Amino acid sequence: xxxxxxxxxxxxxxxxxxxxxxxxxxxxxxxxxxxxxxxxxxxxxxxxxxxxxxxxxxxxxxxxxxxxxxxxxxxxxxxxxxxxxxxxxxxxxxxxxxxxxxxxxxxxxxxxxxxxxxx
Amino acid sequence: xxxxxxxxxxxxxxxxxxxxxxxxxxxxxxxxxxxxxxxxxxxxxxxxxxxxxxxxxxxxxxxxxxxxxxxxxxxxxxxxxxxxxxxxxxxxxxxxxxxxxxxxxxxxxxxxxxxxxxxxxxxxxxxxxxxxxxxxxxxxxxxxxxx
Numbered sequence: 001x002x003x004x005x006x007x008x009x010x011x012x013x014x015x016x017x018x019x020x021x022x023x024x025x026x027x028x029x030x031x032x033x034x035x036x037x038x039x040x041x042x043x044x045x046x047x048x049x050x051x052x053x054x055x056x057x058x059x060x061x062x063x064x065x066x067x068x069x070x071x072x073x074x075x076x077x078x079x080x081x082x083x084x085x086x087x088x089x090x091x092x093x094x095x096x097x098x099x100x101x102x103x104x105x106x107x108x109x110x111x112x113x114x115x116x117x118x119x
Numbered sequence: 120x121x122x123x124x125x126x127x128x129x130x131x132x133x134x135x136x137x138x139x140x141x142x143x144x145x146x147x148x149x150x151x152x153x154x155x156x157x158x159x160x161x162x163x164x165x166x167x168x169x170x171x172x173x174x175x176x177x178x179x180x181x182x183x184x185x186x187x188x189x190x191x192x193x194x195x196x197x198x199x200x201x202x203x204x205x206x207x208x209x210x211x212x213x214x215x216x217x218x219x220x221x222x223x224x225x226x227x228x229x230x231x232x233x234x235x236x237x238x239x240x241x242x243x244x245x246x247x248x249x250x251x252x253x254x255x256x257x258x259x260x261x262x263x264x265x266x
Contacts, residue, residue: 019215022208026236029201029244035184036250039263043181051177059176066163073156080132080153107172114175 006090014072017065024062056115060108067103071096148210155203162200182263194248201244209237 031050034043049055075092079085085092113119130136130149140146170176174183187193212233220226 015215018208018211022212025204025208026240029240029247032184033243033247035181035188036247039181039185041181043184047180051179056177059171063167063171066167070156070160070163074160077153077157080136086131110172111176114177119175 006093010072010075010089010093010096014069014076017069021062021065021069024065053115056111060111063107064100064104068096068100071099152207152210155207159200159203159207162196162203166197166200185263188248198245198248201241201248205237205241205244209233 031046034041034046037043072093075085075089075096078092079089130139133150136146136149140149169187170179188197213230216226216229216233220229
């Protein structure tokens with residue numbers, strides 16, 4: 001069975017994070033391109049707006065999305081190009097979730113105090 | 120053996136991909152997603168490390184970005200990230216459109232919008248990374264410090 005099992009959730013998360021990251025990438029290139037307008041341009045005023053906490057929490061979601069999508073992508077590559085990958089896909093997915101959480105701990109430790117203004 | 124258990128009916132192994140690909144270019148994109156994905160892991164993780172872990176992202180301003188983009192290594196690193204992320208991301212969005220937009224006219228329209236926007240954003244990104252020479256960028260940073 002595929003529906004409702006680990007493999008389907010792995011796919012759903014991969015698809016959702018992928019679409020979100022692709023849309024973020026388009027937005028990110030546009031906002032950074034404002035540096036072309038120079039030091040007296042709108043870049044700094046725009047960044048001050050981006051430094052508000054909802055956007056910084058959003059950036060944490062982007063980081064989580066990149067880490068999950070990247071690690072799950074490695075799982076997909078192993079499934080596609082090794083003889084044993086499909087057999088261990090479920091275990092590897094739990095590994096992806098575990099590693100994403102593990103990487104998330106120091107990231108939150110570093111960035112949450114910055115957002116709260118106590119860094 | 121081509122498995123058809125998923126609704127999207129995507130190939131699960133290279134042998135599947137070769138058997139199921141509707142054209143050699145689709146097989147090429149299937150392979151590209153794996154190769155670019157592998158390259159994007161160090162590129163994207165490194166980019167996030169530099170700007171979110173080695174630095175407080177809440178303090179990013181013009182001087183920080185100008186200072187980074189004045190470094191040839193950063194320009195080259197971010198150019199590869201831009202190239203592979205754009206191709207990988209746009210192709211992923213194309214897969215999504217093909218999975219969820221079934222009416223041919225709408226599917227075509229969505230794809231045209233995607234490719235147009237992505238093309239413009241890619242050029243904008245290349246301009247941002249390479250618009251200034253290293254020297255001009257260095258001058259801009261020094262001028263900023265002198266104020």
